[in-house]
Amino acid sequence: MNQEKHYNTLTEYYQNKLNRKVAKIALNANFTCPNRDGTKGFGGCTYCSKMGSGDTAGNPLHSIKEQYFEMKGIITKKWPNALFVPYLQAYSNTYAPLEKLKELYEGILELDKENIAELAIATRPDCFTKELYEYLEILNQKIPLSIELGLQSSNEATAQKINRCCTNKEFINCVKELKQRNIKVVAHIINGLPNETEADMLQTIDFINSLDIDGIKIHSLLLLKDTVLFEQYQKEPFPILSLEEYVSITVKQIARLKPSILIHRLAADGIKEDIILPKWPLKKLVVMNEIDKLMRKLNIYQGDDFN
Numbered sequence: 001m002n003q004e005k006h007y008n009t010l011t012e013y014y015q016n017k018l019n020r021k022v023a024k025i026a027l028n029a030n031f032t033c034p035n036r037d038g039t040k041g042f043g044g045c046t047y048c049s050k051m052g053s054g055d056t057a058g059n060p061l062h063s064i065k066e067q068y069f070e071m072k073g074i075i076t077k078k079w080p081n082a083l084f085v086p087y088l089q090a091y092s093n094t095y096a097p098l099e100k101l102k103e104l105y106e107g108i109l110e111l112d113k114e115n116i117a118e119l120a121i122a123t124r125p126d127c128f129t130k131e132l133y134e135y136l137e138i139l140n141q142k143i144p145l146s147i148e149l150g151l152q153s154s155n156e157a158t159a160q161k162i163n164r165c166c167t168n169k170e171f172i173n174c175v176k177e178l179k180q181r182n183i184k185v186v187a188h189i190i191n192g193l194p195n196e197t198e199a200d201m202l203q204t205i206d207f208i209n210s211l212d213i214d215g216i217k218i219h220s221l222l223l224l225k226d227t228v229l230f231e232q233y234q235k236e237p238f239p240i241l242s243l244e245e246y247v248s249i250t251v252k253q254i255a256r257l258k259p260s261i262l263i264h265r266l267a268a269d270g271i272k273e274d275i276i277l278p279k280w281p282l283k284k285l286v287v288m289n290e291i292d293k294l295m296r297k298l299n300i301y302q303g304d305d306f307n
């Protein structure tokens with residue numbers, strides 16, 4: 001555990017494991033999502049941007065190779081010895097025929113064999129087949145995989161409100177399938193979803209603790225331009241978390257979180273021009289510093305309230 005931050009950080013994890021700086025390269029493979037194309041729903045999750053929550057990933061008009069090397073070039077100027085984790089971020093990156101997925105994943109690994117430490121794949125729990133699980137099990141033996149699954153909230157009423165179109169049961173089953181194949185799972189959650197209480201957000205941590213999950217990303221809700229959620233907010237406003245509220249809830253969640261879970265992220269990312277409300281997440285470093293400050297002030301460590 002990072003003694004300065006009082007929780008398990010990804011930077012320290014990689015430092016201990018590989019003794020090198022490891023950087024993620026967010027990619028956009030131009031997929032879609034069953035919650036957009038009508039298979040499960042239309043219009044997507046209400047908060048999701050037109051870029052499939054991959055706004056800070058590479059440009060989908062460029063090939064994956066171009067996206068990868070463009071970012072690698074920028075990162076290596078700062079960290080010449082860095083290793084990389086290509087991260088398929090936008091949309092649902094297991095939502096395609098198996099042959100297409102194989103070509104994509106293995107093509108990425110071929111790009112920079114010596115310098116790729118892991119492959120991270122963001123997707124939905126309902127975008128897997130038995131054949132895909134079996135293939136991922138084999139791929140995971142060649143290169144460590146990290147499958148990132150959107151949960152957002154464990155409250156099924158909230159899930160319905162945000163049009164997640166995926167049940168907690170599907171999430172639980174997917175985690176089980178992946179974990180029995182030794183594949184790492186990272187859950188994404190959002191604090192501040194419409195009308196969620198602090199109790200709901202803490203309950204989401206309990207839900208994550210009840211599963212064999214390796215990592216977590218916690219984001220604050222962003223109201224983005226051209227989203228269903230922003231339209232709904234204009235018609236019927238709901239409370240938006242202030243920085244102080246987000247920090248206070250997140251610190252409580254960290255205290256409740258299983259001590260073995262790695263914290264990948266504690267702040268949201270978005271394109272400045274697209275963020276309508278709130279504006280404070282734009283100062284990502286401030287958000288993270290405020291969380292660290294409160295953890296230290298209250299002398300709270302990850303897992304203090306885990307039971």
Ligand code: SF4
Pocket residue numbers: 033034035036043044045048049052053090091092124150
């Ligand atoms: S599952 Fe992901 S990509 Fe699909 S609509 Fe929801 S947030 Fe967007």
